[in-house]
Amino acid sequence: MSVRPATPEDIPELVRLRVILADRMAQDGSYPIGERWQEDYADSLEERLGSDDTAVYVVDAPAGGLAACGIGLIFDRFPGPTLPDGRCGYIQGMATDPAHRRRGHGRAIMSALLDWYRDGEVQRVDLHATSDAEPLYRELGFVDDGYPSLTWRHPS
Numbered sequence: 001m002s003v004r005p006a007t008p009e010d011i012p013e014l015v016r017l018r019v020i021l022a023d024r025m026a027q028d029g030s031y032p033i034g035e036r037w038q039e040d041y042a043d044s045l046e047e048r049l050g051s052d053d054t055a056v057y058v059v060d061a062p063a064g065g066l067a068a069c070g071i072g073l074i075f076d077r078f079p080g081p082t083l084p085d086g087r088c089g090y091i092q093g094m095a096t097d098p099a100h101r102r103r104g105h106g107r108a109i110m111s112a113l114l115d116w117y118r119d120g121e122v123q124r125v126d127l128h129a130t131s132d133a134e135p136l137y138r139e140l141g142f143v144d145d146g147y148p149s150l151t152w153r154h155p156s
Contacts, residue, residue: 001105003112006056006069011045013066014056014093021095024130055116059105061097068096068105072113074122082124089117089125094133106133110140 006014015038048054053074061067071093079086091113096105117125128149129137 001059001103001108003057003059003108006045006049006058008046008049010056010058010066010069011042011049014045014058014069015042017066017069017095017097018093020097021093021130024095024132025128055113057109057112059100059108061100066097067100067103068094068109070094070106070109070113072116072125074117074120085121085123087120087122089122091125091127094127106136107140110136114140 018041019038045056049056055072057070057072058066059068070091073090073092075088075090077083077086077088091110094106094109114125125142127137127142129142
C-alpha cells in the first residue's frame with residue numbers, strides 16, 4: 001500500500017468516498033445532508049488541490065479507483081496563548097471504501113497528514129470522528145481538549 005497526493009483525476013473518486021463518509025456521519029449524529037453539495041465539493045477540490053494550505057492524500061484500490069482518502073487543511077486564526085502563530089489544522093474527509101476497511105489505509109493516510117502538519121510546524125490539529133474511527137485517532141494522540149465542541153447551524 002502506498003499513500004500519494006491526490007490529483008485532479010481523483011476528484012470523482014474523492015466525491016464518491018465523501019458520500020460514503022456523509023452517510024456514515026449521519027448515522028452517528030444529526031448531520032443534515034444538503035442537495036447538490038457534491039458538485040460544489042468537486043469544484044472546491046479542483047480549486048484547492050496543490051495549494052499550500054491543503055493536503056489531500058489517497059490510497060489506490062488494487063482494481064482501480066480509490067480505497068481511501070483524507071484531507072488536511074491549515075487555517076489562520078488570531079494568535080493566542082495556546083496558538084502563538086495562530087495557525088491550526090483540521091482533518092476532514094477521512095474515508096475508506098467499505099470493501100477496503102481494516103487494512104491500515106486510514107492509519108497510513110493519517111500518518112502522512114500528521115507528517116505534513118509537523119513539516120509545516122502546525123501546533124494544533126482538530127477533527128471530528130465517527131464512532132468507527134475514534135479509537136484510531138485516540139491511538140494517534142488525539143485527545144479531548146477540555147472544551148465542548150459546539151456547532152451552530154443556520155436554521156434554513
